[in-house]
Structures are given as structure tokens and as C-alpha cells.
Amino acid sequence: MKNGTIIQKYEFPSPNPSVRMFELTYMSGGLKVKGMLAEPANGSGYPGFLYLRGGIKGVGKVRPARIGQFASHGFIVFAPYYRGNLGGEGSEDFAGDDREDAVSGVDLLQDHPRVTGGIHVFGFSRGGVMALLTAIERPDVATVVSWGGVTDMFLTYEERVDLRRMMKRVIGGTPKKVPERYEWRTPLFHLDRLKAPVLIIHGEQDQNVSIEHAHRLEAGLREMGKEVETQYYQAYTHYFPPRKNQEIVAGMCEWMKKHEGE
Numbered sequence: 001m002k003n004g005t006i007i008q009k010y011e012f013p014s015p016n017p018s019v020r021m022f023e024l025t026y027m028s029g030g031l032k033v034k035g036m037l038a039e040p041a042n043g044s045g046y047p048g049f050l051y052l053r054g055g056i057k058g059v060g061k062v063r064p065a066r067i068g069q070f071a072s073h074g075f076i077v078f079a080p081y082y083r084g085n086l087g088g089e090g091s092e093d094f095a096g097d098d099r100e101d102a103v104s105g106v107d108l109l110q111d112h113p114r115v116t117g118g119i120h121v122f123g124f125s126r127g128g129v130m131a132l133l134t135a136i137e138r139p140d141v142a143t144v145v146s147w148g149g150v151t152d153m154f155l156t157y158e159e160r161v162d163l164r165r166m167m168k169r170v171i172g173g174t175p176k177k178v179p180e181r182y183e184w185r186t187p188l189f190h191l192d193r194l195k196a197p198v199l200i201i202h203g204e205q206d207q208n209v210s211i212e213h214a215h216r217l218e219a220g221l222r223e224m225g226k227e228v229e230t231q232y233y234q235a236y237t238h239y240f241p242p243r244k245n246q247e248i249v250a251g252m253c254e255w256m257k258k259h260e261g262e
Contacts, residue, residue, distance in 0.1 A: 001027045001030075002027065002107070003027055003028055003029065003100070003103070003104035003107050004026060004027065004028075004104045004105070004106070004107025004108035004109075004110070004111055005026060005027045005108075005111075006024055006025070006026050006108065007024075007025040007026060007027065007032055008024065008025040009022050009023075009024050009025075009037075010022060010023050010024075012036065012064065013064075014038075014064065014068060015064055015065045015068055016065075016068040016069075016071075016072055017041070018040060018041050018042075018072060019038050019039065019040060019041060019068045019071045019072055020038070020039050020040075020041045021036060021037065021038050021039075021064055021067075021068065022036070022037045022039075023035075023036055023037075024036070024037055024078075024108075025088070026104065026105075026108055027104065028080075028083065028100050028101045028103075028104035029083075029090075029097065029100040029101075029104070031083050031088070031089040031090040032088060032089045033080060033081065033082070033083050033088040033089065033090070033101050033104070034080075034081040034085065034086050034087055034088040035062075035078060035079055035080040035081050035101075035105065035108075036062050036064065036067060036078070036079045036081070037076070037077070037078050037079075038064070038067045038068050038070070038071035038076075038077040038078075038079075039071060039076050039077075039114065040071055040072070040074065040075075040076075043114070044114070045114050045115070045116030045117075046074050046075050046076050046114060046115065046116065046117065047074070047075055047076070047115065047116070047117030047118055047119070047120060047142070047256070047257070047260060048075065048076050048077075048078070048106075048109030048110065048112065048115040048117070048118070048119040048120065049070050049071075049075035049076065049077040049078070049109075049119075049120050049122065049256075050077075050078055050079075050080075050102065050105045050106060050109060050119060050120070050121045050122065050131075050134065050141075051066070051067050051070065051077055051078065051079040051122050051127075052079075052080070052102055052121065052122065052123040052124070052127035052128075052130040052131050052134070053079060053080075053081075053082075053124060053125075053126075053127050054123075054124045054125025054126040054127045054128075054148075055125065055126060056092055056094055056126065056166065056170070061081075061085075062079040062081060067079050069246075069249060070122070070249070070253070073249065073250065073253035074253070074257070075120070075253070075256075076109060076112055076114055076115050078105050078108055078109050078112075080101045080102055080104075080105050082098045082101050083097075083098050083101055084098075092170075093170050093171070094126070094166075094167065094170045094171060094185070095126065095129045095130055095133060095153070095185040096170070096171070096181075096184075096185060099130060099133045099134065099137070102121075102130045102131070102133070102134040103134050103137050103138060105134075106119050106121075106134065106138050106140075106141060117142075117260050118141070118142030118143075118260055119138075119140070119141050119142060120141065120142050120143045120144075120145070120256045121134050121135055121141050121143070121144050121145070121196075122144075122145045122147070123144075123145070123146050123147070123149050124147045124148055124149065125147075125148050125149065125150060125208065125209055125238070126150050127149065128146035128147070128148070128149015128150050128151060128209070128213070129149065129150045129151065129153070129185065129186070129187060131144050131145070131146055131149065132144060132146065132149075132151065132187035132194070132198075132217075133185075133187050133190075135194055135195070135196045135198075136187060136190050136191075136193045136194050139193070139194075139195040139196070141196050142196060142256070142259055142260060143196050143197050143198075143199065143255070143256050143259045144194075144196045144197070144198045144199070145198075145199045145200075145201065145252055145255075145256070146198065146199075146200050146201070146202075146214070146217065147201040147202070147252075148201070148202055148203065148206055148208070148209050148238050149200070149202075149209065149213065149214070149217075150209050150213055151186070151187060151188055151213040151214070151216055151217040152186050152188055152212075152213055152216055153167075153171075153175075153182045153185045153186045154175050154179075154182050154183075154186060155210070155212060155213060155216070156209075156213075157174070157175050157182070158175075159210055160208075171185070187217075188216055188217065188220050191220045191221060191224055191226065192224060194221075194226060197226075197227040197228070197229070197259050198217070198221055198226065198227065198228045198229070199228075199229050199230075199231070199252065199255055200214045200217060200218055200228065200229070200230045200231070200232075201230075201231045201233075201248060201252070202214035202230075202231075202232055202233070203232075203233050203235075203236030203237050203238060203239075203240065204232055204233060204234045204235075204236070205234075205235065205236060205237045206236075206237050206238045207237060207238065208237075208238040209238060211232065214230070214232065218230055229255070231248070
């Protein structure tokens with residue numbers, strides 16, 4: 001069955017009266033994977049928005065209020081849970097084969113009857129890697145946003161001592177033992193294939209994903225002459241205050257729509 005095909009769809013209680021939400025089961029690489037869809041309730045057509053969460057398994061779950069926030073700015077939003085989560089088949093493997101769940105999300109949005117514009121890809125934290133890898137795989141996406149995003153798996157292993165055990169188990173070893181597996185998961189090695197404009201948003205006090213990830217991505221994109229914009233915030237960490245968050249989201253959504261027809 002075609003990637004992105006919706007197998008089941010159930011309405012989900014929405015925290016926003018202007019947005020309808022659904023929990024989906026869809027096909028990705030022969031697996032039945034779960035995800036959440038958020039649509040403005042008025043029935044009009046909108047661009048697509050692929051939301052790629054951070055974390056792994058129970059850490060960093062998709063939050064309905066967050067995807068509803070993006071939908072309220074005029075997008076059809078789909079957020080994969082990634083394989084193996086919340087009843088989905090398969091096993092999440094930290095930007096390995098589970099990247100197909102994100103790429104299949106592009107297909108799902110392109111097949112959505114109310115998606116009338118391009119597909120925009122957004123990644124937060126670990127989702128930054130997923131977003132960049134998706135755009136590398138799918139040059140037809142309109143824009144990419146990496147917010148507090150991981151861009152270098154070697155650097156993540158070096159910085160996050162608390163994640164090393166998980167990374168060795170899921171990826172299959174350390175960067176020294178299996179460097180090719182870390183390189184495959186690191187979009188910095190594949191930026192030559194990236195076509196979409198990129199917006200990088202990062203707090204300079206981030207202790208979860210250091211600002212160095214953003215700097216390396218920016219430098220790689222500029223070196224190759226790719227279109228990139230940056231928003232670095234000296235005072236903020238991995239998480240931004242609610243009011244500032246809303247302000248940045250509004251500006252980010254306008255940036256996406258500005259690039260819609262380019």
C-alpha cells in the first residue's frame with residue numbers, strides 16, 4: 001500500500017474550537033504508524049505543515065495544543081508519532097529508518113483534499129534532524145524550519161552523556177565503532193541535496209541541543225550557497241517563554257507563507 005495512505009481516522013478532542021483534530025493510522029514503509037492531524041475548522045484549503053517532534057518514545061510526545069497553534073495560523077498540520085509509538089508498528093530508531101515516517105507524512109499531506117499549497121516541514125529538537133533529512137529526501141517541500149534542532153549526531157553523542165546509552169543501543173554502537181551510521185543520520189553530510197529555504201531558530205543558552213548545532217548548519221548551508229535565515233536568542237534555552245513563543249510562531253508562519261510561491 002502507498003506510503004501516506006490513511007488506514008484509520010478518529011476525531012480527537014481539540015483544545016482549540018477553531019481547529020479540528022484527528023488521530024490517524026497511516027502507512028509508512030509497510031508499517032501502520034500513528035500520528036495526529038489538525039485542520040482549521042472552516043473547510044477552506046491551506047498549505048500543508050509537517051510537524052516533527054523531538055525526543056524518543058515517551059519523551060517529547062506530540063502535544064495537541066502545539067499542533068493546534070500552528071493550524072490556527074492557516075495550515076493543515078500532520079504530526080507523526082513515529083513507528084513503534086502509541087500502538088504503531090515497528091520500532092523508533094532515532095532518525096534511522098523511522099525517517100520514512102516523516103517522508104510518508106509529506107505524501108499524506110500532498111494527498112489531503114484540503115491541502116492547496118506547498119508542504120512546509122518543521123522540526124523541534126531531535127525533529128530538526130528529521131526535518132532536514134525529509135527535505136533532503138523530498139526536494140518538493142517548500143520550506144524547512146529547525147527550532148532548537150539537532151543537526152549533528154556526532155555532536156549529540158559528545159554533548160549528551162545522558163543519551164549515550166540509548167544512542168549506542170538504538171544506533172548500534174558508538175561514533176567511533178560505527179561512524180557510517182552516525183553520518184547517515186547527520187544531515188550536514190548531505191546538504192548538497194537540499195533545495196528548500198531554511199529558517200534556523202535557536203536559544204543560545206540551550207543545554208539540550210547546543211547552539212553549535214545551529215552554527216554548523218548555518219555554516220554548511222552558506223558554504224553551499226543555500227538560502228538560510230537565522231534567529232538566535234541570547235537569553236533563551238531549549239524552551240521559550242509562552243508570549244515570546246507565540247510571537248516567534250506567528251513570524252515563522254509568515255516566513256513560510258512568503259516562500260509559498262517561490
